[in-house]
Amino acid sequence: xxxxxxxxxxxxxxxxxxxxxxxxxxxxxxxxxxxxxxxxxxxxxxxxxxxxxxxxxxxxxxxxxxxxxxxxxxxxxxxxxxxxxxxxxxxxxxxxxxxxxxxxxxxxxxxxxxxxxxxxxxxxxxxxxxxxxxxxxxxxxxxxxxxxxxxxxxxxxxxxxxxxxxxxxxxxxxxxxxxxxxxxxxxxxxxxxxxxxxxxxxxxxxxxxxxxxxxxxxxxxxxxxxxxxxxxxxxxxxxxxxxxxxxxxxxxxxxxxxxxxxxx
Numbered sequence: 001x002x003x004x005x006x007x008x009x010x011x012x013x014x015x016x017x018x019x020x021x022x023x024x025x026x027x028x029x030x031x032x033x034x035x036x037x038x039x040x041x042x043x044x045x046x047x048x049x050x051x052x053x054x055x056x057x058x059x060x061x062x063x064x065x066x067x068x069x070x071x072x073x074x075x076x077x078x079x080x081x082x083x084x085x086x087x088x089x090x091x092x093x094x095x096x097x098x099x100x101x102x103x104x105x106x107x108x109x110x111x112x113x114x115x116x117x118x119x120x121x122x123x124x125x126x127x128x129x130x131x132x133x134x135x136x137x138x139x140x141x142x143x144x145x146x147x148x149x150x151x152x153x154x155x156x157x158x159x160x161x162x163x164x165x166x167x168x169x170x171x172x173x174x175x176x177x178x179x180x181x182x183x184x185x186x187x188x189x190x191x192x193x194x195x196x197x198x199x200x201x202x203x204x205x206x207x208x209x210x211x212x213x214x215x216x217x218x219x220x221x222x223x224x225x226x227x228x229x230x231x232x233x234x235x236x237x238x239x240x241x242x243x244x245x246x247x248x249x250x251x252x253x254x255x256x257x258x259x260x261x262x263x264x
Contacts, residue, residue, distance in 0.1 A: 004056070006080055006082050006083070007022050007026055007054045007077065008022045008025070008083065008101050009101075015097055015098060016082070016098035018099055018101060022054065025051060026083060026102070027101060029077055030102050030110050031106065032045060033074075033078060033110055034110055035150055036149070036150060036151075037117070037149070037150060037156070038117075038149065039071050042074060043069060046069055047069075048163065051069070052066055052067055052068055052069070053065045053067055054066075075114075082096070082098075083102040083107070084102055084107050085100030086100075116154070131147030131158065132185050132188075132189075133160065133181075133184065137179075137184070139176060139177045140177075143176070145161060145162055146160065146161055146162075146163060149181075157180070158181035158182065159178055159179060159180060159181055160177075160178075160181055160184060162178070163176070164176040165178060
């Protein structure tokens, strides 16, 4: 067989032979796409896990590959019938002499998901469901929680998950969290709505975790005559200058803490 063997294979006596470690990466790519239903999320997960493309050295000693997978490369892997033990010649697939890396059920699942996503993109305007709390949620160990989703029987379910669940790194014993996105977003929105209706209620919440909460509470009880609401705004009162956070910044900070204050 001519050309560069795809990830998971190497050439030996003009035939493809499986490279076990690389083949497991290919299987992981197929399995995770079947779970996630999104090449974009798959790319993010692979980057978080430090998984990179196959590297090789050209005849001119130039290193090719060894970089994070692009979305285009992932699409090519997911549609490469070589992994099914076939070869493609003039647009038609034939049974090859090399062993498959992917079994038929997993291949069929992935192809159906790819076809479904393509049909959805081409069926009119897309309805986006932004992850409103991206960068604001942290689990009990301080790990950032990443938005993700899964597609089951045509229904899309959104989640926020701890980083160890994405990277599969649980060496520290952390199990991580997996929260339904809609539920946590509604809870946080309800808290923010309450704070907007009663601004004074924000300070008892922030007092639990913010070292400057005492100062903020004092400002709420006895607001100065003039308070500049700028980034790092300064209020000058008589002799000593005092610096107070902008209330807008305080609200944003409280939103970041809302996940930690749930239930309290």
